[in-house]
Amino acid sequence: MKWFKSLQVKYLLIVFLAMAIIPISIPIISLVVYVPATYIEGTTKNHPYTSYKELEEEWHKEATTLSEENENEVKTRLQELHNKYTDSQIFWVDKFGVTRDNFGYNGSLPQKWTSSYTVQFMKESIDSDPYTVVAFFNEDSTNGFMVIKVDRQLLDPPIQRLSNHYGTITLVVIALILVFFVILSWLFFRSIHKRLLRLSNAMQMKDNQNIPKSITITRDDEIGQLEESFNQMIHELKLSNQREQEQEILRKDLIANLSHDLRTPLTTIRAQLTHIKDEVKSKKGNEALEAINYKIDYVSTLIDNLLSYTLLSAKKYPYHPVKIELNRFVRKIVAQWYPLFEKQQVEIDLVTNPNFVEWNVDPLWLERILDNLLQNVIRHASEGKYVQIAIENHHTVTIQDKGKGYTSKSNNQGAGIGLTIVDLMIQEMQLEWSIEKNEIGTKVTITTNIK
Known part of the structure; x- marks a missing residue:
């Protein structure tokens, strides 16, 4: 994985941008606000006003070309200038202090200008709004003068006009940048959350082997490495499961073959014992033959149980309820x-139910269950000399003895495979069973859930 694809690097980059966003945003705001505004002002400018200096120079230049002696010429030219500067206020006063023509003037003008009024007017015009320019005809202070007033807003440069709203614009732009950062952070963590949730869902989705399915690796980062490790784990699980299934098949085939191979010589031995029995006349000899025959039966039962267990585990034992x-x-x-x-001198107490009791089970399976349980009574509890088989109600069958119990030491202990077969068959037939052990004996209870 390349370092720049790491989630840690991406997160640190977001943190760095968050720390640098305010100082970086100031010049960005200036560029965003002023440059487009200045460009738009230059391309869409539709008024003749340029700047304070140019207006003042033009006004003085016009005053030098005019003479108050030619009133019509002054009036005509001032009218033209007013038509050029449509939002301006223009008037002129002759050398006798008499107010002559005015064009678009909003206030009131005295008919006769006194020295004090003139001085007062000049003082009020300095740095005032509207901007005022006074020029004497022929640049001679003894002559009359002409005046133009223009709103400063028309003469201010675009940047100056924008500066009045710069604070508001700055706050808005910073707010937009912060919102962008929040959205960027949310998208970053949302992407991580979605990928982790996708991985979590993949762990829950399993195939027919009860193994999660592999997922597609989306990116080459830490989560991508986790996805790759997950797929590797799935691959190893499938290989392990395949090996386990192959070993299970080999084990079951081996048990089945061994059961068949062992049963054949046992049958031959039993047949030979039948012939020998006629030849043996002594009491001890008959007792020995009887013991051998019992052990043959015991071994044969173990082989049957082993084969049955193998078939039950493989779901191949015939079941016909x-x-x-x-x-x-x-x-x-x-x-x-x-x-x-x-x-064995064991008393049998059979307690049936007076009512008709019907169960939906496989008769061979239920017979095998009862045979294994009664066989365990013979092996482990025959010293109690008592066994009771009772159908207590429509749902319960019990087998109770007075022996020491299956967990006690006895001379006929097996591998416990008989009870394992009982458990498997009861589960397959959807029955339930329990074993209760106390000082009196052992009680096995089999119940059905069918009402």
Whole structure:
């Protein structure tokens, strides 16, 4: 990333502009205000007034060319000058102090000028507004004089006229510059906010692998680096997820193949034990064969559980829910387990519900759940010599024993995969279950949310 593309540099540039905006704005204001105004004044000037000096020189020049002896000539020329300077006030007084012609004069003039009045008029005309120019005919103070008055505003240069409003213009321009700075800062941080919000939204939008989608890198700055790191993280997550899926497939295939390969020799061993049983006559020999046969059953059950767990995890275990009558279904399961419990001298207490109880489940799945739970009673709680299977109401089935519980040490502990299968199947069928353990025994409760 180049340094001038950094957000930090851009922010510092905005801060620097903010600090320098006032001193920089003064000459800018002068250029903005005076130069265009002067140019416009020069191109659109439609009056003959130029400056104080030029008006004074022209007026004295006209006085030297006129003679009060020729009254008509004076009157005619002053009329022409008034026509030229339309906003002016013009009059003339002869050498006897008599007011003669006036053109556009707004005030009142005495018919006869006295010395004191003349002096007073001269004093009031100095630096007054309107600007007053007095010129004696032929530049001789003994002769009469002619007077012109012009508003100073017409003679002031454009800059001078603008200076009256310079303070207001300065405040307005500074206010506009500050507004521009505020808008620039807002746009800068708004751009950052939008890009961060876009990145945040991208984290929430996930694909079918539950991984966020990659985003397009907009700029080569700090946020652009963050976007690039985000895309790199997404890429690594996808690779990791792909590796995990491949390893999971290999693991499941391995378990499935091992389950099949182990089941075949177990079946062969069981068949050979059947032939050997007829040859063994001693009591100890029969007991040994029975123990071997029990362990074969145990290993076979573990292999079935392992294969079932693999299929359930892969969502490949067949699931076909139907409506079943729960009382009849539970009685059938208990009848299948009755000989084994009787052999273990465990009392079975079956409590059915007098009403018709219907559940919408997969019969094979529910049978597998009950088989695993009853098998756990045999393995871990047979010393309690009691098990109760009860259909308490339309939504609840309980299995309660008086043993030490599944967490206690026993001679027949497994890997706990049977309960894991129970949990997976219950979740898939949208049921709920719980295990309560106390000093009396263990109680497993299965409930359905279907009303």
